Amino acid sequence: MAVRDFLDLLATDPRFRESVVHIETTSRREARYGDLSRPLPKELQSYCDGKGLRLYTHQCAAIEHLRTGENIIITTPTASGKTLAFLLPVFEHLAADPGATALFLYPTKALANDQVKVVRELERESGIRVDAAIYDGDTPAGRRPAIRERSRVILSNPHELHQVLAWHMKWSRFFRNLRFVVIDEAHRYRGVAGSHMAMLLRRLARIADHYGARPQFVLSSATLANPGEFAARLTGEEAIAIGEDGSPAGAKTFVLYNPSTAGGGRSAHSATKDLLLASVESGCRTLCFTVSRRLAELIAIRSGPFPAISAYRAGYLPKDRRAIEDGLKDGSLRGVVTTNALELGIDVGSLDGVIISGYPGTMISVRQQAGRSGRRSGESFAVLVAFENPLDQYFMRHPQAFFSRPCEHAVVDTGNPYILSGHLLCAAAELPVDPERDGRWFGPDLAGMLAAFEQVHLLRKASRGWIYAGKGRAADMVSLDAVSSDTFRVMHGARLLETMDRGQAYREAHPGAILLHRGETYVVTAMDLDQHAIRVEETDTDTYTQPLSTTDVAVVREIRRRDIGGMQVSFGDIKVTQEVVGYTVRHYGLPPAGPPAAPP
Amino acid sequence: MAYPFDRAGRLWRARADRAGEHNAFGGNERFAPGRWSPLAPFPDYDRARRLRDDLIAGYRGRAFEDVFCGREVACGGGRCYRLESRSAMDLDDRDPDRAVAAILGDLTLVRGIGEVTERKLKRWGYRTVADLVRHPLYRREAARLLDSVAEGDVCNLLERIGRRRRSDPLLLEVSRFHAPADFIFLDIETLGLFSRPIILIGLARVRGGSIVVHQYLLRSVDEEEAALTAVLPDLEAVGTALVTFNGRAFDLPYIRERLAYYGIPAELGMPHFDVLHFARRRWRGSFATCRLGTLEREVLGVGRADDVPGRMVPEFYDTYQRTGNPGPLVPVVEHNRQDLISLARLFAILRGDGNGGA
Known part of the structure; x- marks a missing residue:
């Protein structure tokens, strides 16, 4: 068996043996099934029976809580049947109430494309008509009116919702009957993304409220330290946390692998490549996670002779990504090197192993990534390849600290004045803002924000509330990706290769930079800051470039200061300036050569 | 707490102004009618x-x-x-007679009649929709159209004709009601x-x-x-x-x-x-x-x-x-x-x- 072969190879082959610092095996876990207080409607029951499905304890809990009108957050692991846990109760409600509608939000279009198949299958098999449809940037204009008027389950993403809310009058049927808002992969909405999502969901709830609806929120998330608090911050409503996993799992071996312990000090990247090749050659379908887009490309290139290995990352065009997903699913690809783009629940079939090249920064990510292997009951493995940095090395020396480490708290700040005020502008363009009525969505600072916007002539007080008075479309000014956002297009001749944001463009696509894209190397010939375009030419080189940057931190305002163990610790606003000052040209496998060159 | 919001307000103002300078109607062009086209x-x-x-x-x-x-x-x-x-x-001035004549002269307004059928029917002596009330196959639909015409139900007539094409000159004749x-x-x-x-x-x-x-x-x-x-x-x-x-x-x-x-x-x-x-x-x-x-x-x-x-x-x-x-x-x-x-x-x-x- 492939997984065994690979693990034996690790234990015996002198190339690998020295670097294995710890092996942790979790044994097989049996399924725990639950019972419902009242059976599912027979259409759904026969769907489950037809697939030989029996409900696990956590699925029953989700169904019962949603039946009583509560909001829930499900945090059981990948492949534990989370999707079914909310699909069944949503369909149960939609079957009983023929007008009711539900909105499913996914972080990416790709994931919605993947999931719509599951929803449609349930619709077909159960005969409960919901006309499930995707409504996103790829939906042809001709199909949109019918979806708005007819579909009861709509799959979309936050970016689309952000645009759609201003058109609520065309969606009045859907919003009036909105009973569920499902937020899949909710853990993705942490930090800035979380602040935007939180405000977007308040705008959605406000529109629903305008039409007299109050939807239940259903969150599906990776394991978190604070699911209940997180759900409440994100949606503004209390939610029941469901985390006790009832699904069975096969045995899993987690290997901590430290390349720097072996003589000669092999780099983590080489070690990753060797492990990936060994795993694929042992016959394991393998996913390799890297910490950056560039590393994903580099490792895929260096696994070069093996044709069934590909890179996969954000920035690839959708059809390229879909081809890779399909290749992994049908087995024509045996290994894929990816950034966290594949952390999402896109179904790539059952995987034998996962190689995590470098601690990804959070235990949430470690568990998500490791969870991609062993989706079925068989044995599987995960390997964490340590980098040279102190945190990775600490884990190598203290494996127990690693395995007992809890998942992080997911933080959502709903008070960021820029994000909050941006969404207030959008909200005012959707419906007049009434300070009394809308305080519950926009918090205690609402009056201050309204006054500030009046000063700059973007809002104006009218009889029914404050109305948007700007000449640009509010939703176009506010981007959900960041506090400020710009996208650059990388063009090879007339062909769009990929897109990247401004910060990344400065770091990785300055003139002279070597850009890796699907294993091909390109050199950047021009960067047009006005047009947001980057021009590249194909090049044949075994060099790569590394940006040199300086980061400057200046204190803008100190808010609090405290003495902790004899050290002054301050809390306040800071301004972080990152400047790319130059770059070095490096040769694969050789130390840096030549002086750094300066980009403009 | 006014301080951060004043700064935020200025930031959004600056962004709104920028949108005006470079790309007056940038962003979402899905709903843009021609006269606003940013490509022009x-x-x-x-x-x-x-x-x-x-x-x-x-x-x-x-x-x-x-x-x-x-x-x-x-x-x-x-x-x-x-x-x-x-x-x-x-x-x-209004001229319902002219409108009625134009409409009734067009047999294709009756559901089920295309241009070929119209030519045939006209050869057989069905010159107007009114004549069709004697036709065994089309009399029901023809009667329905005649009702709309008799009532001067402009909305219904526009809908019927507009379904064919939005630019149909007959629509202008309907305006004479x-x-x-x-x-x-x-x-x-x-x-x-x-x-x-x-x-x-x-x-x-x-x-x-x-x-x-x-x-x-x-x-x-x-x-x-x-x-x-x-x-x-x-x-x-x-x-x-x-x-x-x-x-x-x-x-x-x-x-x-x-x-x-x-x-x-x-x-x-x-x-x-x-x-x-x-x-x-x-x-x-x-x-x-x-x-x-x-x-x-x-x-x-x-x-x-x-x-x-x-x-x-x-x-x-x-x-x-x-x-x-x-x-x-x-x-x-x-x-x-x-x-x-x-x-x-x-x-x-x-x-x-x-x-x-x-």
Whole structure:
């Protein structure tokens, strides 16, 4: 068996043996099934029976809580049947109430494309008509009116919702009957993304409220330290946390692998490549996670002779990504090197192993990534390849600290004045803002924000509330990706290769930079800051470039200061300036050569 | 806590201004009608900016009411300001007989009859829809159409004919069920493409040999609700027929959207004649474009001086909003008024009215 072969190879082959610092095996876990207080409607029951499905304890809990009108957050692991846990109760409600509608939000279009198949299958098999449809940037204009008027389950993403809310009058049927808002992969909405999502969901709830609806929120998330608090911050409503996993799992071996312990000090990247090749050659379908887009490309290139290995990352065009997903699913690809783009629940079939090249920064990510292997009951493995940095090395020396480490708290700040005020502008363009009525969505600072916007002539007080008075479309000014956002297009001749944001463009696509894209190397010939375009030419080189940057931190305002163990610790606003000052040209496998060159 | 919001406010202001400089209507173009297309070359930009600056200099210190002679109107939604102007213009009187003859002569309006069948039927002596009530196969559908015609149910007839094509000349014949005073010519100016306020609603009617233009010009966007409420009774009145240029895609949905924004219920199912479609059919190929400005120049021989390009209207209004100087609104009002008059004249020409609407 492939997984065994690979693990034996690790234990015996002198190339690998020295670097294995710890092996942790979790044994097989049996399924725990639950019972419902009242059976599912027979259409759904026969769907489950037809697939030989029996409900696990956590699925029953989700169904019962949603039946009583509560909001829930499900945090059981990948492949534990989370999707079914909310699909069944949503369909149960939609079957009983023929007008009711539900909105499913996914972080990416790709994931919605993947999931719509599951929803449609349930619709077909159960005969409960919901006309499930995707409504996103790829939906042809001709199909949109019918979806708005007819579909009861709509799959979309936050970016689309952000645009759609201003058109609520065309969606009045859907919003009036909105009973569920499902937020899949909710853990993705942490930090800035979380602040935007939180405000977007308040705008959605406000529109629903305008039409007299109050939807239940259903969150599906990776394991978190604070699911209940997180759900409440994100949606503004209390939610029941469901985390006790009832699904069975096969045995899993987690290997901590430290390349720097072996003589000669092999780099983590080489070690990753060797492990990936060994795993694929042992016959394991393998996913390799890297910490950056560039590393994903580099490792895929260096696994070069093996044709069934590909890179996969954000920035690839959708059809390229879909081809890779399909290749992994049908087995024509045996290994894929990816950034966290594949952390999402896109179904790539059952995987034998996962190689995590470098601690990804959070235990949430470690568990998500490791969870991609062993989706079925068989044995599987995960390997964490340590980098040279102190945190990775600490884990190598203290494996127990690693395995007992809890998942992080997911933080959502709903008070960021820029994000909050941006969404207030959008909200005012959707419906007049009434300070009394809308305080519950926009918090205690609402009056201050309204006054500030009046000063700059973007809002104006009218009889029914404050109305948007700007000449640009509010939703176009506010981007959900960041506090400020710009996208650059990388063009090879007339062909769009990929897109990247401004910060990344400065770091990785300055003139002279070597850009890796699907294993091909390109050199950047021009960067047009006005047009947001980057021009590249194909090049044949075994060099790569590394940006040199300086980061400057200046204190803008100190808010609090405290003495902790004899050290002054301050809390306040800071301004972080990152400047790319130059770059070095490096040769694969050789130390840096030549002086750094300066980009403009 | 005002401090961070003032900074945030300035940030958004700066972003709104940038949007105006480089890409006046950037972003979401899915719903953009042609006249706003950002891809069209825009050499007028600098000229328009100069015009705006000249106006600001020329009207410095002048009050709104002093520049625009109108009167304040009070209605359910508050107060707003209305300008009135009048010029000579006439439309043919109602002529239901002519409309009925045109409709009944077209057998293909009966469901199930195509052009081939029509030729056959005509050979067999079924010359009008009225004759078809004797036809065993088509008598039911023909009777239904005859009922609509007898009742003068313009909406139903427009729906039937418009289903075939929006530019069908027969639609213009249907307009002859209406007396000249029934038509409301409508054109709005806005702060952009949807989800932003309307800043001017222009309505015109032809009555007793002249066209009377009413323009509800917002002294501030907070008067939008009042302006909408003020025009609603006219739009909703029984017998009203709407005439617009691209209003099917722009003006009417925009008004619907703004009414929904304020939560004002409205019944806007009146008959609607969108002149853009008829103009395209008639003049496509004759001129470079079928925009209102082009047709006005080529067909009506009207030239405009100091016109503000449609897509600069938001910029001009925003300048007024920020400075309080009414100067930039002067060409906006004139632009809208001229659009309405040209719209009415083109409508008359397309209908083939007696003296070409002159």
